[in-house]
Amino acid sequence: MWRFWIDVGGTFTDCVACDPNGQLHTWKTLSSGRLKGRVLAHQAAPDGLRLHDPGLTCTRDGFWTGWQLALLNDASTIATETTVLDSTVNGELLLSSSLGEVDTQQSFELFCDEEAPLICIRRLLGLRLDESLPPLELRLGTTRGTNALLERKGARTALLTTAGFGDILQIGSQERPDLFALTIRKPTALAERAVEIHERLSANGEVLEPLDVDHVRCDLQTLRRDGIEAIAICLLHAYRNPIHEQLVAQMARDVGFAHVCCSSDVAPVIKLVPRAETTVVDAYLSPVLQRYVDGIHQRLTPGSRFKLMTSSGGLIDAANFSGKDSILSGPAGGVIGYAQVAQHADALPAIGFDMGGTSTDVSRYAGTLELEPETRKAGVRLAVPTLAI
Template identity: 35%
Template sequence: MGLRAAADIGGTFTDVVTVDEGGTVAVGKALSTPGDLLRGILNGLADAGGAPDDVELLLHGSTVVINALIERRGSRAALVTTEGFRDVYEIGRVNRPDAFNLAFRRPRPLIERDHVYEVPERLRADGAVVTPLDEDAVRALAEVLRERAYEAVGVVLLHSYRDHSHEIRVGEILRNELPGVFITLSHELSREYREYERTSTVAANAFVGPIVSEYLDDLAESFSGDTASIGIMQSNGGLAGLDRVRRQSIQMVESGPAGGVVGTIQMCERLGLRDAIAFDMGGTTAKASVIRDLSFPLAAEYYVGGYAEGLALRVPCLDIVEVGTGGGSIAAVDAGGEIRVGPRSAGSEPGPACYGRGGTDATVTDACVMLGILDGNSVLSGGLQLDGGAARRAVGAVAGELGMDPIDLAAGIVAIAAASMANAVRAVTTERGLNPQDFAMFAYGGNGPVHATLVARELGVRRVVIPTMPSVFSAVGMLLADLRNDVVQTELLRVNDLPAGYLRARLEQLGHECAAALEAVDEPPRHLYGLDMRYVGQEHVTTLEVEPDIDREALTTRFHTEHRGRFGHSAVGEPVEIVGLRASALQASPSFTTETLEPGAGGAPAPEAVRGSRGVRLTAHGEPTECVVYDRTRLRAGDVVTGPAVIEETTTTTLLREGDRLVVDTTGCLLIEIGGRA
């Protein structure tokens, strides 16, 4: 059949989208299978009407890396570093993000100190050799590593970002002496200074590498047709082949959410928007990211478990804030007698009580069933029959503990969840000097459309977009993503001292290196370039996207402007320096465009679009409001729906509250203007 398929594994559901040779799109959704992730993909593919032998190209985003890191279920790994620097990983950073938090915990290393080893060698920061590499010592160390049966070894030598010849030689010796052991070198992952962050990154890659390699081997075996190929979604918003991801497994840490942001950028282009908030609410978590000027939002560092206590990863990664609030988030009474929603989740096994799979905990989804937002008698994609009675029993049990009316409690659960998710959006907008009201909010994921209008009210956002196929939108984004490779190289350069043409030559050199690493490049890729810059004497940097031929004066002016916009001040006249050079190579992969929606009459939807009506509790107190229920598949371009109303589709539900107005776009997107308050 020549299918192109995208599979996105989430904490509750596994989403699959397929496109055949004629451009027909099919959607599959299945409960995730934590013990055997591949089974969830095959179930989702079957739900979409496909089989592994039909798939010509599989694009995939997975939680396998982030799950292994958070749960600390990785390989038996060792770390090899420069003699005298064994404790870099243990010491970490001495900063304390929350000075008054008495319960503060330092990040706990993935590889304990007993498994960190040293080799004699030393470079200066300029790459000059102080101590030559002792190869005999490396061979002796290899014997120790063999005896202790390590599955993986990470190598991180001091200043290897400047000159990695010593690190390469250590890797050659270890691979020769330890066949079958996963060997990872720090310069293959990061060529930036900051020894702790580089060490933490290579330790994480060693920790997850064997698990990811085994998982990818199983994936390839299941999709082993003669023409089948597999692309893995990376945290940088691009795709990579299996060989590169096997070596750089840590690049998958946020592979699923990256697909949704890519899809949001593509839809922004079709709708004529340049700035947006990408809001993704699934069954386990909610995620928010900000798109400015149609550019993919990358962060220099990623913290597993959050900045306060998380381990740092120095890889190009989606700039995202995540909170433990999803449809499956459990609502329970805490030790103080207050209701708490999340971060504990019912997941996919057993899932919310209303899934009828044995769950008894009250969740956000159960509360939505209680309020009438979701039809408690409906059948979800994959044949999952909702059980409204089970939802009522679960919420009622918690209400009994608190002495509350169950319906009032359900409304409170939804309100608490919305406030938590709004905080995630504020973390990427208000806390960075941006006003969320200046952005349109794209809401997707299985629960994004359900809660979007309430979250928007919390933030003062007035424009909400529900894209086509919202519950599988991250998988859709994977079908739209480019092949991508990034290189970041530390290089300290005073802007005023730059020789003519030097910057262009170095950036283009890195660009060629990026392009050479792309798999199956048929056409010359396009390039993006950037610079990490700061005032002389500063610690942290500001990243600017630039053209390689930018001159010194224009570069300095741009930095002052960017610094003022980001931090509210600049220091015109102070010397400026470049700390890092960035280059990216991107090549478009085969994509698809959804069909233009046929026009309607330009007013209220046609009668056949109406499924009926039901009472929905829209406010914290009061009686249910009778809401018209529409079938999204029967809406046409130009149709207008005013709230309160419910728009249903197989995999999710969109709720309009009082004062909201929805217009159906020719792209199939639902464009909502938010009116009134919660």
């Protein structure tokens, strides 16, 4: 069985593979999944147009069949698109239609409907788009969650919390990175709505005020109509008794929300602020990550094993991967890697410096991995174990 280790960064995706004979193979591509090229020669043909770029050489004829080709103009915007009908091992493409006037040295992009990790796998296996992948083992680290958090490109999220605590995320813990700054710049909020619901538990988890089911259902229906995609539920003292959170979650699913996160599942800790922030992060990022992971998982053949790196440096099955696990998924792989190298080279202590296209991550290793029970990333507190990066 082929084994693949893939790191998806903000700019590039790097792949190392081991074939059944134990030989290692590598490949690197853009994380966008778009392959850039330049026309070195072109000619009209009876069955279409032929372009040549030696950068597209591969191990078999027909590898690029079914891909889309976009010819770019001087401003690097798409001038026209067409489909690749056939290709040769030396980088010659047969296109389905004429692109009009084509200039030598003109830039183009090749793309398909698969994510960068699948493109790496197909490239190393030499499989066309219409060919199924064999059973394989895939271990993946990705900065997709990290970058979505940094760039605030997660799902539209609403927080449901106990009445009287609707401003818990705005107030936070009152910690500021620059205590004496006259101009206070708060990070952009992840949850665009905060809804207070009538219920109350005691500090021991006893029900003091029953859940107002009708009011909650009405609020959820309003959020659904307003286009909210994900629901984060964080109720007072729910870490002691999750009954009200579970009832609200079931109502949210009945209304039609596919992404519902409960603080009693995500971060069952006593402190309300970090519990709320962690739950919102999980709800905010999980839809983005689920679409990404599902897009890869659905293309894998039954019998394949697919695991992802978590922020704590461990591996988790793709089906259980969520937003809170993803914040340092990519950087964690780098820490595990250089820690092993430093250990074998007897070069301790060691400093890891991982510069990517979006962020730079620094860590240290002196014989044991350093874990933080609580951390702050991109202005958000996370109450889950993460590597100290």
